[in-house]
Amino acid sequence: xxxxxxxKNEANVHLTQIINGQKQELNICENCARDxxxxxxxxxxxxxxxxxxxxxxxxxxxxxxxxxxxxxCGTSYNDFKKTGFLGCSECYESFTPYINTVIKRVQGNTLxxxxxxxxxxxxxxxxxxxxxxxxxxxxxxxxxxxxxAAQIRDEIKSYKEGEEGGEA
Amino acid sequence: MKNxxxxxxxxxxxxxxxxxxxxxxxxxxPFPDRLSxxxxxxxxxxxxxxxxxxxxxxxxxxxxxLWENEDNINKSYFEKHLISAKLLNNHSKSAFxxxxxxxxxxxxxxxxxxxxxxxxxxxxxxxxxEMAEELDNLLEEKLAYAFDEKLGYxxxxxxxxxxxxxxxxxxxxxxxxxxxxxxxxxxxxxQVGMTIRGLFGEGSKSEGDLYQVSNQITLGLTEEEIINxxxxxxxxIITKEEWSRDQLMKNYKYEIEDKIYRALGILKSAVLLxxxxxxxxxxxVRMGIEMGIIKDVKTETLNSLLVEIQPATLQLITxxxxxxxxxxxxxxxxxxxxxxxxV
Numbered sequence: 369x370x371x372x373x374x375x376k377n378e379a380n381v382h383l384t385q386i387i388n389g390q391k392q393e394l395n396i397c398e399n400c401a402r403d404x405x406x407x408x409x410x411x412x413x414x415x416x417x418x419x420x421x422x423x424x425x426x427x428x429x430x431x432x433x434x435x436x437x438x439x440x441c442g443t444s445y446n447d448f449k450k451t452g453f454l455g456c457s458e459c460y461e462s463f464t465p466y467i468n469t470v471i472k473r474v475q476g477n478t479l480x481x482x483x484x485x486x487x488x489x490x491x492x493x494x495x496x497x498x499x500x501x502x503x504x505x506x507x508x509x510x511x512x513x514x515x516x517a518a519q520i521r522d523e524i525k526s527y528k529e530g531e532e533g534g535e536a
Numbered sequence: 537m538k539n540x541x542x543x544x545x546x547x548x549x550x551x552x553x554x555x556x557x558x559x560x561x562x563x564x565x566p567f568p569d570r571l572s573x574x575x576x577x578x579x580x581x582x583x584x585x586x587x588x589x590x591x592x593x594x595x596x597x598x599x600x601x602l603w604e605n606e607d608n609i610n611k612s613y614f615e616k617h618l619i620s621a622k623l624l625n626n627h628s629k630s631a632f633x634x635x636x637x638x639x640x641x642x643x644x645x646x647x648x649x650x651x652x653x654x655x656x657x658x659x660x661x662x663x664x665x666e667m668a669e670e671l672d673n674l675l676e677e678k679l680a681y682a683f684d685e686k687l688g689y690x691x692x693x694x695x696x697x698x699x700x701x702x703x704x705x706x707x708x709x710x711x712x713x714x715x716x717x718x719x720x721x722x723x724x725x726x727q728v729g730m731t732i733r734g735l736f737g738e739g740s741k742s743e744g745d746l747y748q749v750s751n752q753i754t755l756g757l758t759e760e761e762i763i764n765x766x767x768x769x770x771x772x773i774i775t776k777e778e779w780s781r782d783q784l785m786k787n788y789k790y791e792i793e794d795k796i797y798r799a800l801g802i803l804k805s806a807v808l809l810x811x812x813x814x815x816x817x818x819x820x821v822r823m824g825i826e827m828g829i830i831k832d833v834k835t836e837t838l839n840s841l842l843v844e845i846q847p848a849t850l851q852l853i854t855x856x857x858x859x860x861x862x863x864x865x866x867x868x869x870x871x872x873x874x875x876x877x878x879v
Contacts, residue, residue: 440564440566441566441570443566443570452693452694453567453569453647453692453693454567454692454693454694455566455567455570456564456565456566456567456570456682457561457562457563457564457565457682457684457690458564460684460687460690467694470694471687471694471697471755474694474695475694475695475697475698475753475754475755475756476729476753476756477698477753477755477756477757478686478687478755478756479686479755479756480684480685480686480687480688480689480697480698480699480755480756481698481756481757481758481761482688482698482699482701482757482758482759482762483669483672483688483699483758483759484683485676485681485683485689486673486676487676487677488676488680488681488683489683492685
């Protein structure tokens with residue numbers, strides 16, 4: 369494959385960048401990659417990761433990735449970049465656009481397929497059901513399917529009652 | 537589950553042990569590296585409260601606090617594979633909960649708040665996973681785990697996200713090592729998302745032809761898939777090792793027998809042995825047992841020697857602080873003793 373930037377050399381760096389939620393993939397050569405600020409040869413894993421992060425940060429206009437820090441534990445994104453470790457479970461939330469790139473790099477996947485904790489998981493499944501019902505209701509109303517909407521409304525109602533009953 | 541160091545059973549000679557490790561964290565509490573000693577000990581307390589909820593767990597398990605122990609005692613736990621190097625490093629705030637058979641170890645304040653480890657003798661990943669899952673469910677009753685619908689169990693390092701599961705199998709691969717096939721093996725294994733490490737896991741060099749094969753990817757696969765993939769890879773490695781051993785015996789019968797008997801001879805009569813040499817000789821003898829050449833030594837004896845000859849455990853056995861040279865003397869003596877050699 370030829371470098372998509374200079375169109376001369378063989379592309380040997382695959383770059384995935386997410387800018388304001390838009391995913392863009394580039395295949396470029398080592399020379400062009402080096403021109404991008406933050407990239408340094410040799411290509412260690414850490415360098416590649418840091419490079420990608422540096423490259424994408426100017427494009428994200430409102431927030432500078434360096435200065436983002438976790439509200440819960442105070443770990444800054446820069447700390448994570450340096451060590452590869454997050455500070456607490458909330459960091460994943462605090463650093464979401466940035467961290468997803470990293471996860472995809474490291475794991476190749478971004479969606480959990482394994483075990484769901486029994487107690488916590490119950491809430492997740494129920495919540496998912498509840499959100500789906502509410503969306504269905506909106507759709508039904510928009511489509512003027514009032515009979516269906518009434519049905520869904522009843523379902524939501526009984527669901528809420530069930531929840532309150534459960535808490536009592 | 538059976539302790540791999542003591543088991544007499546040998547359902548598969550090439551595989552020494554199967555290990556399952558689950559990484560879990562408590563929601564919102566900063567990860568151990570960002571906790572003071574005091575806060576870390578609070579986490580230890582929380583986990584103990586969640587764990588010791590029945591007569592059974594209080595009876596069968598015991599907590600060990602690293603901050604209370606002498607260096608050598610903690611290091612000896614590491615040499616027994618009961619705790620990790622990272623837990624040892626965090627000794628001012630780390631602890632672990634151990635069962636009587638020393639097959640289950642629940643490490644607290646490692647890289648993550650919880651590292652639940654089950655090691656079972658032989659090639660038996662399912663049994664180890666069942667045990668780990670049971671304890672995981674018990675803990676979850678009382679602890680608010682950090683869990684995300686999309687990312688699964690949240691961990692301090694993104695490499696452990698998702699299932700938080702690291703499954704690994706310890707293998708004895710002398711024939712593949714002799715044939716210089718370990719590098720190509722490493723390449724092949726890496727391509728299918730697995731990795732090979734040495735006797736003491738992450739960052740350790742291979743000694744005594746012992747290798748640990750484990751999964752690298754933890755997110756996007758189910759626990760069952762991870763375990764099945766690893767089983768498939770390990771089965772292939774076993775087949776290759778067996779084939780290499782057959783080839784060696786076909787082409788170099790006398791050389792191999794000589795190597796094995798010499799190793800046993802040295803172990804039975806040497807006066808000084810450093811741990812590297814000892815591990816290599818033990819590997820040769822083990823190969824001899826596994827190939828049916830040596831019949832009067834038990835693999836069980838060799839397994840316990842693997843731990844006993846390590847520096848900290850050796851000093852605990854002899855109950856004295858030893859210089860390096862004294863260690864070599866005592867190590868040789870211990871081995872002669874165990875193998876019924878010159879006293």
